[in-house]
Amino acid sequence: MRDVSIIGIGQTPVGEHWDRSLRHLAYDAVAAAMQDAGVQRADALYVGNMLSGEISGQSHLGPLIADFAGLRGIEAVKIEGACGSGAAAVRMGYLAVASGLQDIAICAGVEKMTDDVGNRLTGGLAQAADADYEVIHGISFVALNALLMRRYLYEYKVRHEDFAGFSINAHANAVGNPNAMFRRPITAEAFKKAAMVADPINLLDSSPMADGAAAVILCPTERAGEFTNNAVRIAASAMATDSLSIHDRYDPLWLQAAQDSAQRAYRQAGVGPDDIHLFELHDAFTIMAAMSLEASGFAERGKGWQLAVNGDIRPGGRLPVCTMGGLKARGHPVGATGVYQIVEAAQQLRGEAGDCQIPNARLAMAQNIGGSGSTIVTHILEGR
C-alpha cells in the first residue's frame, strides 16, 4: 500500500446557486482543485452525490462530470452513501491511489438541492433511511434525528438548550469563511426561541440544505513534491457501517459505526483522540455532533454535549470543531459535505484558513455521517 496525500483542493461557496446546474457546480470545484494542484489530467474521478437522480433526474454522474470537467475517457463513477457520500468518494480515491492502480485521483462531492425545495426534497433525503420500515411511515430525515435527540435528552437528563453551544460555535466560525452559507453569529437566546422543526429539533439545531461542490486531488505521497510543497497527508481513512434503520440498532443512542471507523482511523494513524488538533464533525443536527464526539472517544457516553457547554469545541479550546462553520453554518450540500470537511481540514493544515485558522494545527480529523449513523467515514489528515 502506498501512502497518499492531498495535493489540491477546490470548493464553491455553499448556497443557492440558481444559475448553476449540478454539472457546472461540480466543474467549478474540480477545476479549482486541479488548478490548485497544478494538474491537467487525472486517472480517475470519484463523484460523491446523493440526490441527483431524485432532484435533478440525473443519475450516472461519473461520465457526466468527467466529460464536463474536460476529462472524458477516464475512470469515473458516482459514489453514494447518503450524507456520507462525499467522504466515501474520498475513501474510494484513497483506495485507488493507495493500491497503486491509479496515480492522480479526483474526489469530488456535489449536490444540487435547490432544483426542488419542496416535499420531494424532504422525501429524497428520507431515502437515506429504510424505505420499507421507516420512510413508509411518513418519517422525514429530521424526524429520525428528533427521535434520537428526544431519547437522548430523556436518558441522559439533558436540557435542549445545552446543545446551543454547537450551533453558536459553528455560526461564530463561519463568519470567517467566505464559502460559508450563514456568515453571522447567533445567540443562546435565538437558539432557545428558534422555530420548531420536529420536536425537540428546532431550526437552529439543523443544518441548512444548499447547493455546493468541493473536490480534492490525491496522489501518492512520494510524488506529492512534484506538484506542491504544501501537501496534506492522509494519515488514516476508515469507513464503517451500522444498520440502516435506527430501530435495528443494538443501542440507538450509540453511533457504533462512528466508534468503529474512528478506532480504525486512530490505529492506522497511530494516534489517539488526545492527539487530534481539530475535528470537522458531522453536525447535520446538534444531536449528531454530541453523539459523534462520544463515539469517537472525545467524550464519555451521554456527555458529548458538555464539550459545547464548557467551550472545549471553540477555537482555542481543547478540541476545536466545525472550524469553518460546520454543516450548521457553512451549509450542508449533503453528498458534497464530506468533501467540504476534508477541504476545510486541509485548509487548516496548510495554514490557509484565514480568519478561521487554528494556530499550529497539524493533525485534523474529519467525520462524515450517512443517514442516521449507517455509513460513517473517518479521515485523519496530517499537515507538514
Next chain:
Amino acid sequence: MNHTKDGSVLNSLMRPSTPVGIVGYGAYVPRYRLPATEVARVWRGGEGGLPVTEKAVPGPDEDTLTIALEAARNALARAQIDPHLIGAVWVGSESHPYAVKPTSTIVAEAIGATPHTEAADWQFACKAGTETIQAGMGFVASGMARYALGIGADTAQGRPGDALEYTAAAGGAAYLIGPVDQSLAVFEASFSYVTDTPDFWRRPYMHYPSHGQRFTGEPAYFHHVTSAGKHLMEQMGRTAADFSYVVVHQPNAKFPQRAAKMLGFKPEQWAVGLLCPVVGNTYAGASMLGLAAILDQAQPGDTILAISFGSGAGSDAFALRVTELITERQGLAPKTADYVARRTVIDYATYVRYRKKLSMQ
C-alpha cells in the same frame, strides 16, 4: 303476513336446520365527535332541532376497512378461535374504500383467515351488515363453513348542510357466526322484509347520497322495520314482552324509539342499544353496534330482538337468546361503551378537513 297464490299463510321465518349462534362479537367507534350544534351553527345560524347530540367522525387515517378490521379483531379476541377456520369474511357497507376491489380480502388477510376462505363485499344501504349475518347463519348451519365473519361498517357521508350531515357517522361491528355449543348467543330465528322503495340512493361516481325527504319515514323506515319485527314475533308466537332488549336501526334519535314503541316495546328495553344520540347513524354499523352494546351487558338467558333497515328498502330481524358463555367473553375485548367514552370533540372546520370536503384543486 305473506300468502301463497292459493291464499294459505306462508311461514317465512328463517330458521337454520342446525342451530347456530354468535361465537364472538366486536365493536368499533372512531375517536372524534362532531356536535350537532356545529352543523347547526354553520348552516342554520344555530337554529332548528337537532336529530342527535353528536356523531362519530373517522380520523384522517380511518375508513371502512380500518373500522371493519378493528371490529373483526375484537370479535376474534372474544371468540378465541384459529382464524384459519373462518370460512367466510363478509363486509357490508355503503362506503367501501374502493368501488372495485374488496374490503373483505384486506380484512381476511389482516386477521389471518386467508387464503382458504370465501370473501365478499355486500351492499344494501344500511342493512348491508345484517345480511352478512343471515348469510353466515346459512353458511355455518349448512356445514359449508365452520365459522363465518359478518361485518357492518361505514364512514357515511352527508352533503354539507343537508339534514343527513347532522347524523352521517362512522363505526362498525363484527359478528363471528359458529356452532351453537361455542356461542355466547344463539339465533332463535331471523326474518327479512324487502320491497322496492326508493327512499335513499347514491348513483355511481356521486360523492353524496340523495334522499326522498319525508318519504324516508312512513313508507320506508317505519313500514319495513315494524313489518319485519311484527312478522318475526308473530311467527315465533312472541310479543315484545318476551324480549329483554330490542335494538332497531337508528338513523336519528327519534325514529328507533318510535318504531320500537309501535312494536310494543318500552324504553327500558331499547335504552341500552340506542347509541345514535351519541355516535350518530353509523349506517351498516348502526343496528349491529347497538346489538354489541346490548351483548356487552347481557346476562345468560336474556332475549334480544334486533332489526336493521336498509334503504331501497328492507329490514332483517333477528331473535337471539344469550347463553352462559357470554360472561367469560364480554371482557376479552374493548366494550362498545369504551369506544363511546373515548371522545375528542372537533369543530366543523376540522370535520371538513378530516372528511375531505375541502376541494384542494
Next chain:
Amino acid sequence: MGIAQNWRLRSQRYGLVGEVCDDCGEKIFPPRDVCPYCTQPAQTPFQFSGRGEVFSHTTIYNPPTGYEEFVPYTVALVKLEEGPLVTAQLTDVDPEEVNIGQPVEMVTRKIREDGPEGLIMYGYKFRPRLQEV
C-alpha cells in the same frame, strides 16, 4: 408507490408478523432472512402482540410527499413487549399527550394513498392503549 413492493409486505404491515430465530430465540421485526443477533437463518413467522411502549417520539410538520393530509402527525420508536423496536406513526392521540414510556397498542390504519385514483396502503400504527384487557 410500487404495487408489488408493498403487496409482498402485507402480512407484516397489516398485523406485525415478524420472525422468531430458531437458533437463539430472539423475536425479530421487521422480518429478515438472517437473525441480526446470531446471524443464523431465521424464517419462522411470529405474530407480535402489538403491545409496547413509546421509546421516543416526534411530530412532523413538514412531511414527505404523500403524507400531507395527515399533518401534523407523530412518529415514534415503539419498544414492543417481545423486544424489538419498531418505527411507526402514533394515531388517535394529540402530539402533546405523547410521553416516553407510554403504553401503546397496534392498530391498522391508512398509511397513505397514491392519489385519488391510486391504491390505498394500510399498515400498522400505534395508539394509546384503550384498556388493559
